[in-house]
Amino acid sequence: MAKVGEAGVGAAMRGTAAAPRVSELRDFWTLLKPNVMQLVIFTSAVGLFLAPGHLHPLLAFTAILCIAAGAGASAAINNWYDADIDCRMARTRLRPTATGRIDPAEALAVGVTLAIFSVMVMSLALNYLAGALLAFTIGFYVFVYTMWLKRRTPQNIVIGGAAGALPPVVAWAAVTGGISLLPILLFLIIFLWTPPHFWALALYRNGDYDRVGVPMLPVVAGRKRTLDHILAYTVVLVAVTLLPALLGQAGLCYAAIALVLGGVFLAHVVRLWRQDRDVLAMRVFRFSIFYLFLLYAGLVVDRVLPTLVLG
Numbered sequence: 001m002a003k004v005g006e007a008g009v010g011a012a013m014r015g016t017a018a019a020p021r022v023s024e025l026r027d028f029w030t031l032l033k034p035n036v037m038q039l040v041i042f043t044s045a046v047g048l049f050l051a052p053g054h055l056h057p058l059l060a061f062t063a064i065l066c067i068a069a070g071a072g073a074s075a076a077i078n079n080w081y082d083a084d085i086d087c088r089m090a091r092t093r094l095r096p097t098a099t100g101r102i103d104p105a106e107a108l109a110v111g112v113t114l115a116i117f118s119v120m121v122m123s124l125a126l127n128y129l130a131g132a133l134l135a136f137t138i139g140f141y142v143f144v145y146t147m148w149l150k151r152r153t154p155q156n157i158v159i160g161g162a163a164g165a166l167p168p169v170v171a172w173a174a175v176t177g178g179i180s181l182l183p184i185l186l187f188l189i190i191f192l193w194t195p196p197h198f199w200a201l202a203l204y205r206n207g208d209y210d211r212v213g214v215p216m217l218p219v220v221a222g223r224k225r226t227l228d229h230i231l232a233y234t235v236v237l238v239a240v241t242l243l244p245a246l247l248g249q250a251g252l253c254y255a256a257i258a259l260v261l262g263g264v265f266l267a268h269v270v271r272l273w274r275q276d277r278d279v280l281a282m283r284v285f286r287f288s289i290f291y292l293f294l295l296y297a298g299l300v301v302d303r304v305l306p307t308l309v310l311g
């Protein structure tokens with residue numbers, strides 16, 4: 001560590017020799033954005049489960065671990081690159097790279113090491129397609145989203161969202177060595193989900209992005225147009241979530257789950273669209289996470305239900 005963190009100093013003053021190490025470890029852990037990583041792991045696990053073919057449990061675990069490490073790697077590099085703006089935004093100002101508890105160069109080193117490690121292990125233990133797709137996903141988040149688009153265009157998260165949508169495809173490729181229709185649909189769902197997910201948050205965090213000059217949609221186009229965009233993407237998203245059933249990739253159980261969840265998500269969004277209030281935007285953001293989790297869980301339930309019912 002180049003700089004001693006506040007928590008580390010506090011713990012050292014209390015005379016606990018091991019405590020600073022624990023707080024340092026916690027800082028490095030937060031660097032990987034573990035909360036976001038949980039849902040990335042879950043969507044990848046669903047991709048892995050739905051893919052035809054059998055993978056030894058140890059290899060399945062390795063594939064998920066590599067995707068998690070790749071997501072953590074790109075998050076650490078994002079933290080390194082964005083330290084200058086993160087320290088000026090209320091939501092991110094306490095991040096270890098924003099406070100200086102972790103030297104940005106160390107964040108970069110952690111990110112690059114994890115990225116190389118995850119891609120190498122994925123390529124050698126699973127297959128080269130999965131390794132290449134993982135490398136592409138990390139590169140997309142780092143170079144395309146973080147370094148190129150984020151500070152330049154309000155379409156940043158629409159295009160950059162492709163990185164967040166790829167993990168289930170990577171997992172699918174890890175099992176099958178290829179890509180087919182269902183993983184493309186899994187990709188499309190997350191791709192279309194990302195704009196309502198993020199713009200809802202951007203609406204109630206608008207001041208943050210405005211202050212640091214990041215051209216998120218509410219900053220550039222205003223709240224009304226952002227609400228229109230959220231509504232339009234949600235309508236298309238809900239329609240696309242029905243495709244797996246319509247194209248014979250999932251059954252009626254999934255179709256019912258997708259319809260009900262889509263209806264609830266749409267109801268939240270329409271309410272926000274009618275009444276532009278931060279509390280409603282926050283609700284849409286929170287529900288978006290729950291929604292994606294349940295929708296993907298629906299695909300698993302749909303797959304296992306016949307076996308459970310028919311034995």
Ligand code: HEM
Pocket residue numbers: 035036037039040043091145157160161162163164165190194197198201289292
């Ligand atoms: C370009 C794409 C995306 C952008 C710009 C974005 C942006 C954000 C932001 C800014 C937050 C708030 C984080 C915080 O306050 O710490 C957040 C939270 C979250 N995002 Fe996303 N997100 C994207 C894609 C995804 C994807 C693909 C997933 C998972 C599949 C995801 C899952 C989550 C979760 C679970 C949270 C809640 C974290 C918490 O509880 O602290 N996001 N997202």
Ligand SMILES: CC(C)=CCC/C(C)=C/CC/C(C)=C/COP(=O)(O)OP(=O)(O)O
Pocket residue numbers: 033036040067068070071072074078082092134137138141150163164165167
């Ligand atoms: C395998 C692999 C590489 C997975 C990546 C998954 C992925 C791209 C998830 C989305 C990342 C995310 C939370 C972006 C937040 O935007 P931001 O970085 O602008 O948010 P911030 O302001 O919170 O830093």
